[in-house]
Each structure stands twice: as structure tokens, then as C-alpha cells.
Amino acid sequence: xxxxxxxxxxxxxxxxxxxxxxxxxxxxxxxxxxxxxxxxxxxxxxxxxxxxxxxxxxxxxxxxxxxxxxxxxxxxxxxxxxxxxxxxxxxxxxxxxxxxxxxxxxxxxxxxxxxxxxxxxxxxxxxxxxxxxxxxxxxxxxxxxxxxxxxxxxxxxxxxxxxxxxxxxxxxxxxxxxxxxxxxxxxxxxxxxxxxxxxxxxxxxxxxxxxxxxxxxxxxxxxxxxxxxxxxxxxxxxxxxxxxxxxxxxxxxxxxxxxxxxxxxxxxxxxxxxxxxxxxxxxxxxxxxxxxxxxxxxxxxxxxxxxxxxxxxxxxxxxxxxxxxxxxxxxxxxxxxxxxxxxxxxxxxxxxxxxxxxxxxxxxxxxxxxxxxxxxxxxxxxxxx
Numbered sequence: 001x002x003x004x005x006x007x008x009x010x011x012x013x014x015x016x017x018x019x020x021x022x023x024x025x026x027x028x029x030x031x032x033x034x035x036x037x038x039x040x041x042x043x044x045x046x047x048x049x050x051x052x053x054x055x056x057x058x059x060x061x062x063x064x065x066x067x068x069x070x071x072x073x074x075x076x077x078x079x080x081x082x083x084x085x086x087x088x089x090x091x092x093x094x095x096x097x098x099x100x101x102x103x104x105x106x107x108x109x110x111x112x113x114x115x116x117x118x119x120x121x122x123x124x125x126x127x128x129x130x131x132x133x134x135x136x137x138x139x140x141x142x143x144x145x146x147x148x149x150x151x152x153x154x155x156x157x158x159x160x161x162x163x164x165x166x167x168x169x170x171x172x173x174x175x176x177x178x179x180x181x182x183x184x185x186x187x188x189x190x191x192x193x194x195x196x197x198x199x200x201x202x203x204x205x206x207x208x209x210x211x212x213x214x215x216x217x218x219x220x221x222x223x224x225x226x227x228x229x230x231x232x233x234x235x236x237x238x239x240x241x242x243x244x245x246x247x248x249x250x251x252x253x254x255x256x257x258x259x260x261x262x263x264x265x266x267x268x269x270x271x272x273x274x275x276x277x278x279x280x281x282x283x284x285x286x287x288x289x290x291x292x293x294x295x296x297x298x299x300x301x302x303x304x305x306x307x308x309x310x311x312x313x314x315x316x317x318x319x320x321x322x323x324x325x326x327x328x329x330x331x332x333x334x335x336x337x338x339x340x341x342x343x344x345x346x347x348x349x350x351x352x353x354x355x356x357x358x359x360x361x362x363x364x365x366x367x368x369x370x371x372x373x374x375x376x377x378x379x380x381x382x383x384x385x
Contacts, residue, residue, distance in 0.1 A: 003172070004317050005370045008122060009377065012114045016369040019043070020110040021092035024364075027081030027099045027106070030136025033058040036079045036109065040133050043113050047120045052154075056145035060133040061155060064119045070127025070384050074157035074343065075376055076336060077112035078105045078137035087360040103357045104165040107364040109133060111163070111372035118373055125385030130155045132339075139187065139295050143335040152342050159306050160345035161379055162336045163372055165364060169351025174314045174375075175324040176348040178307040182300035183232070183260040184267040185333035186293055188274060190215065193288040196251030205249040209242040211285045212253035215277060216240055219257070222273050232262040232329070235270055262329055264298050297335040303344030310346040313378035317371060348375070 019039065026035050037058045044051045049062040058079070086093060086100035094100045116131050132151065136142030169175060192212055197205030216237045227233045235257065242253035259274070261267040275291060282289040302310075307325070314323045336347055350372060352365040 003371060003374075005374050006377070009114070009118055009370050009373050012117055012373065013366075013370045015117070016110045016114040016373070017366045019113055020106045020364065020366060020369065023106040023109060024101045025092045025095050027094050027096055027101045029083060029099060030080040030138055030140030030142060031057045033079045033135050037133070040079070040109065040113060044116060044131075047117055049116065049120065055149040055151055056135050056142050058135040059142065059146045059149070059151075061151065062116065062131045063128055063155060064116065064123060064131070065128040066124050066126050066384065068126045070124070071158040072128050072130060072156060073380055073383055074130045074132055074155070074160035074339070074345070075112060075115060076132040076134055076160060076162040076339060077108040078134050078142070079109050080105055080136050080138050080140065080142070082138055082358060084358075085360060086362070088363075100360070101364070102360060102362040103138070104362070104364040105137065107165060107366075107368060108163070111369050111376070114369060114373045115376045118377060119380065124380050127384040129380055129384070130157055137335055141295055141335065143297075143338040147338060147342065157343045159383070160339045160343045161306070161310060161348070161376070163348045163350055163375065164334070165357070165368060166349035166351050167354040167356050167362070168330070169349060171351055171353050171365065172318055173322050173324070173351040174318055174349060175327045176302065176307050176310045176314065176346055177325055177327060177329070178302055178304040180262040180299045180301050181329050181347055182337065183234070183262055183329065183331055183333050184264065184297060184299040184337070186259040186267065186271060186296040188257055188259065189292045189294060190255040190278060191290045191292075192253045192255075194251060194285070197249045199247040199249055202249060206286055207249050208253040208287050209250055211281055211287050211289070212240055212242055212255055215281050216255055218277050218281075219255075219274065222270060222277070226273050227266060227269060231266050233266050233270060234258075234260040234331070235274075260331065260333060262299050267298065297333060298337045298341060300334055300337040300347050301340055302346040303340075306344050306346040309382060310348045310379060313375050313382060314348060316378045317374045350375070
């Protein structure tokens with residue numbers, strides 16, 4: 001297949017690949033992206049851009065302004081890595097044990113840097129482009145932290161766009177859909193406190209392990225009993241911790257898991273039912289039950305007009321026949337959803353051959369970098385001329 005990559009963008013491929021390999025070798029977890037941010041800042045300043053730092057901790061913003069009235073288009077990339085090891089013999093493999101770019105955020109960051117480099121020398125005819133380098137997408141609330149730190153108060157956007165690599169799609173294929181495209185996410189943590197004791201005298205204790213076990217079963221039944229079966233909804237208990245040995249009733253137990261939904265109303269209904277279960281089990285058992293939601297984000301919902309525009313832009317690069325607009329939403333989540341709640345926009349997916357994201361053998365395809373830049377460039381040209 002022939003990709004429609006403008007020559008100036010194709011010429012940036014080696015630079016973008018070098019950036020990605022540097023970032024990949026020194027991955028950083030959410031809100032710890034000091035080295036990555038430093039690289040982004042250095043390269044943006046080298047392009048002659050004014051760079052704004054400190055949003056959401058390690059977030060970075062730069063603006064390419066035509067100097068003429070027009071729309072403001074936000075383009076976002078995430079920068080953080082995952083707390084896991086990669087299985088690789090690549091010369092630029094992770095140099096930090098237990099931390100790895102196994103989701104491709106190094107590629108997203110490098111592509112947005114390439115977009116900046118291209119737009120500096122080929123600026124839009126009108127309006128401006130806001131380049132958003134976000135920390136802590138992986139469960140770290142980086143997007144909302146940037147917003148709370150004044151991202152859109154300082155740089156209002158008329159539209160916002162982001163892309164993610166997608167191993168579930170073949171190389172040179174892409175997808176973008178109108179409406180919900182990624183699920184919501186809520187992480188829940190439940191701490192149960194009872195009264196420990198000897199296993200031979202359970203009547204002298206108040207066993208939190210029994211409460212945790214019953215609560216885990218009841219939580220798993222929420223979707224099947226309290227949510228319309230035609231709605232997309234998931235609730236999963238991923239951890240149950242209690243006890244140290246066979247003959248001691250523990251004094252504490254804990255549960256944790258996730259909630260996902262394609263509808264904000266369903267998301268809230270799941271949380272409401274979870275709270276009710278915790279309150280009910282606390283009353284019945286006499287144990288103290290504390291429910292915390294340390295991280296949550298709404299579903300990613302693409303606006304119809306912007307999703308159609310993104311599909312046209314991808315079609316300009318990969319061919320209209322290679323853009324799917326009718327695929328089902330993916331069962332993942334991304335806090336870009338907070339930005340889509342602020343402004344209409346679209347989250348699009350570019351296919352590549354690899355193990356799935358979050359797998360130790362995941363490999364970002366460097367050939368995707370100029371494709372991503374070309375798609376961003378087409379979105380900008382179609383909106384700003």
C-alpha cells in the first residue's frame with residue numbers, strides 16, 4: 001500500500017525515531033516524567049517555540065500561532081510508561097528495571113514533537129495549534145490535573161484530537177467512530193476492619209475475611225442484576241487480601257477492582273450500587289467498610305463532526321477504504337476523555353503489527369510516526385487552511 005506522506009514529514013522520520021528510542025530507553029511513570037519532559041522542552045525550544053511547563057506536574061504546552069483569526073486546535077500526546085518489565089533485546093530497550101514503554105506513549109510523544117517540527121516550518125494559514133504533552137495517562141489523572149492547572153483556561157480550544165496505536169488493527173488500517181469510543185474507568189479500593197481472633201473461637205471475633213468474600217461475590221453480580229443487560233458495563237474484583245495463616249482470623253481485609261462503562265449514566269449507576277453494597281454489608285456485619293475511588297475517568301466520546309473530519313484526514317493519508325468508522329468501541333479507557341468533555345474532538349486509532357499494549361513483548365512500530373504526523377497535519381489543514 002502507498003501511504004500519502006508529504007516529503008517534509010517523511011524527512012522527519014529519522015529524527016522522530018531517534019526521539020522515541022531515547023524516550024523508550026529511559027521510561028518514567030506518571031508524574032515522574034522529568035527526563036521525558038526535559039527532552040520535549042529542549043526540542044520545542046530548539047524549534048523557536050515558547051514552552052510552558054509545570055501543568056499537571058510534568059506537563060508541557062506549546063502553541064503554534066498563525067497570527068490570524070481562526071479556530072484553536074488542540075493536539076495531545078501522553079508521555080508516561082508502565083510499571084512492568086519489557087521482554088526485548090533491542091539496543092534501546094528500557095534501562096530501568098520494572099518500568100517500560102509497553103503502551104507506545106513514547107511513540108505518541110515523538111509523533112507530536114514531529115508535528116511541532118513540521119508545523120513550525122509549514123504553519124497553518126489561520127488560527128493556532130495547541131500542543132499538549134500530558135503526564136500520567138496510565139491511571140494517574142494527568143489530563144484532569146492539567147485542566148485543573150489552567151490548561152484550557154489559558155489556551156481555550158475549539159476542538160481537540162489525539163491518537164493511539166492499535167495492535168488490534170492491521171498495519172495501514174485505522175479506525176475512528178462517532179460517539180463513545182472507549183469505556184469509562186473507576187478504580188475502587190475497599191478496606192474492611194473487623195475484630196481478629198483465634199480460628200477456634202470465631203464467635204469472639206468479627207471476621208472481615210468473610211465479609212470480603214461475600215462482598216466480592218455480590219460486586220460481581222451487579223452488572224447481571226442491576227444494569228440493563230443491553231448496556232455495556234463491566235465490574236471486576238482484581239484483588240482480595242486477608243489473613244496470614246490457617247488458624248488466625250484477621251482483623252482487616254481489602255478488595256480492589258475496576259468499573260468500566262460506555263455510558264456516563266451507567267458508570268454512575270455502577271458506583272452507586274457499589275456504595276450501597278458496602279454500606280449494606282457494613283450494617284449487616286458490624287465491620288467498618290471504607291470505599292475509596294482513587295482514580296476515575298468518563299468514557300471517551302467523539303463528537304460527530306470531529307470524528308468525520310478525523311476519518312477524512314486519515315483517508316487522505318491511508319486511503320478512505322482503510323478507515324473503519326463503524327467498529328465497536330474498544331474496551332479500554334483513556335483520560336483524554338476529560339478533554340473531550342471540555343471540547344468537541346476525536347480520539348483515533350492507527351493500526352500496527354505488535355503484541356497488544358501492556359504486554360511485555362509490545363513493540364511500537366516506528367513506521368507509524370510519519371503516518372501520525374501526516375494525519376495530524378491533515379486535520380490542521382482541513383480546519384485552519
